[in-house]
Amino acid sequence: MISVTGGYFYLRQTLPLILYVLYRQLKEANTQIIDTFMTTGLVIIGVLFSYTFTGLMLQIPFTSIIPFQWHYQGVLTWTLFFIAYYRISLQSDPNKLKSFTLATLAAVGGGWLYEIPFFHPPAMFISQFAVYKINGQIICLLLLAYELKKTGFKPNKLIYATLALFIGYSTYLFYNISLLNNISVLRYPATWFMRIPACLFLISLLGGIKNG
Numbered sequence: 001m002i003s004v005t006g007g008y009f010y011l012r013q014t015l016p017l018i019l020y021v022l023y024r025q026l027k028e029a030n031t032q033i034i035d036t037f038m039t040t041g042l043v044i045i046g047v048l049f050s051y052t053f054t055g056l057m058l059q060i061p062f063t064s065i066i067p068f069q070w071h072y073q074g075v076l077t078w079t080l081f082f083i084a085y086y087r088i089s090l091q092s093d094p095n096k097l098k099s100f101t102l103a104t105l106a107a108v109g110g111g112w113l114y115e116i117p118f119f120h121p122p123a124m125f126i127s128q129f130a131v132y133k134i135n136g137q138i139i140c141l142l143l144l145a146y147e148l149k150k151t152g153f154k155p156n157k158l159i160y161a162t163l164a165l166f167i168g169y170s171t172y173l174f175y176n177i178s179l180l181n182n183i184s185v186l187r188y189p190a191t192w193f194m195r196i197p198a199c200l201f202l203i204s205l206l207g208g209i210k211n212g
Contacts, residue, residue, distance in 0.1 A: 008068050013127060013136035016108045020143055038096050042086070049079040073109070081143045082107045084202055092151075092209040093115040105144040106202045112137035114198035117170035143203075153208040162204040166197040 002169035025035060055065040062071050082103050114134065116124060127135045155185045173194070 005171075008070075009127070012108060013130045015141075016104050016133055016140050017136060019101055019104055021096055027095065027098060029097075034097055038100050041100060042083075045079050049076060049083075052076055054077075063201055073191050073195070077192075077199070078107050078111065081110065081195075081199045083124035085206070088203060088206050092206060102144060102147060105140040105147075109137050109200070110143055110198050110202050113141060113202070114170075114195045119174040124189065145207075149206055151168070151209045152159075153205070156207055160199075160206045162201040166201040169197040171189070 003175040017037050052062075052065065052072055055062065056072045056076070062075075065070065066075070085106050086099050090096065093099065112124065123135075125135055125138070126133050130136045
């Protein structure tokens with residue numbers, strides 16, 4: 001039987017890819033079912049953010065409200081990122097299914113992108129939960145790059161700036177891996193900002209669509 005944690009990792013590896021296949025098949029469709037699906041997904045994400053934010057404010061241990069080994073920083077950062085990415089993507093293309101799919105690929109792939117400089121065991125590349133053994137988060141990033149390229153993507157100054165920020169911060173994390181391996185670091189306020197450079201870089205990529 002798959003544990004709760006194992007089930008979470010399995011879903012993270014497979015659901016984004018299933019969503020991408022559905023997007024490729026239904027991207028030109030305009031049905032009530034798709035709108036309902038999108039609305040439901042956004043409501044779930046909003047409820048997840050509100051639920052975890054309330055737990056944080058009440059100082060409830062994370063595992064007491066969600067039964068797997070994660071933390072408030074990750075949930076709150078990536079849910080906010082998803083909503084922001086989705087809204088900004090809609091400004092470039094009104095296709096809600098496309099924006100929802102891109103936001104999913106970016107959020108799931110971003111979790112790998114920010115972490116890889118300081119946490120890079122073999123499991124970050126080859127996953128037992130992945131259908132094809134390759135970590136599905138890597139595939140998400142590749143699919144995101146492919147979809148952006150199809151739009152006539154062109155880098156701009158903002159993209160270069162956020163890329164420089166991400167590389168610089170990632171280099172710092174890489175050379176301070178011994179500090180980050182200390183579990184006590186999770187109590188420090190700085191951990192709330194660890195994902196920001198990756199988030200800013202991924203969001204800035206949407207600016208390249210407008211230049212296409």
